[in-house]
Amino acid sequence: MELRRDPFHAIADPTRRQIIGMLAQKPQNLNSLAEQFDMSRQAISLHVKILNECGIITINQIGRERICHAKLEKLEEVSAWVSQYKEFWTERFAALEKHLETIKSKSK
């Protein structure tokens, strides 16, 4: 198998999505994050490591603390991928479809 370290992998796990959410609000260190979960510090540490490898967070070592920051622009890749299909479910698309139908029936 192959190790996949991209934003899609980063957000695949719900715990990781939560961590991203927390860091988006406020940069914080590992222990501070871990305290907010019902899970061992090590488990969170691993998720943080993965998020870092996926490039979606940045870690800044200050003394013994490692402050994590969200690098949200990495979500752009996901956003771009998803939005190419957005037209298939948004209202705007429904309206466009309707419009095209109108044109079609007129040209008959």
Added chain:
Amino acid sequence: MELRRDPFHAIADPTRRQIIGMLAQKPQNLNSLAEQFDMSRQAISLHVKILNECGIITINQIGRERICHAKLEKLEEVSAWVSQYKEFWTERFAALEKHLETIKSKSK
């Protein structure tokens, strides 16, 4: 571990993203999909099964064929999650930041 069957899991794998892309263009059966990959039919079959479990595709049995359709509106969940952070990297936000900076410096 726990089985996660949601759109985030569906799009975490690059092969599955490709399958979604293909089905978005044209509904097709399993073999037709498999032929376009350098991978066994079984491997694709498994991905299709997972996509189905994640609710992102629909399978329609017609005779011996199983036609797969993309159900792209399921991506809405991903889209919504990502877009809550969009302001942090879009130009619009950059412009807003700049504006706030201007206000700040003026109020000094």
Added chain:
DNA sequence: TCCATATGCAAGTATTTGTTTGCAAATATA
């Protein structure tokens, strides 16, 4: 009916994931 086609199911394998516990190392503070 015979054969090709479309698919499922089962077993097997290597790797990854998500998690825990215990221990070591570095840094801050009293």
Added chain:
DNA sequence: TATATTTGCAAACAAATACTTGCATATGGA
């Protein structure tokens, strides 16, 4: 300097993933 805090590393483990190959089954067409 002694102690508490923040963290990393390593080992362990069960379950999931991403594949493969081989065989069975159902359907469609000659």
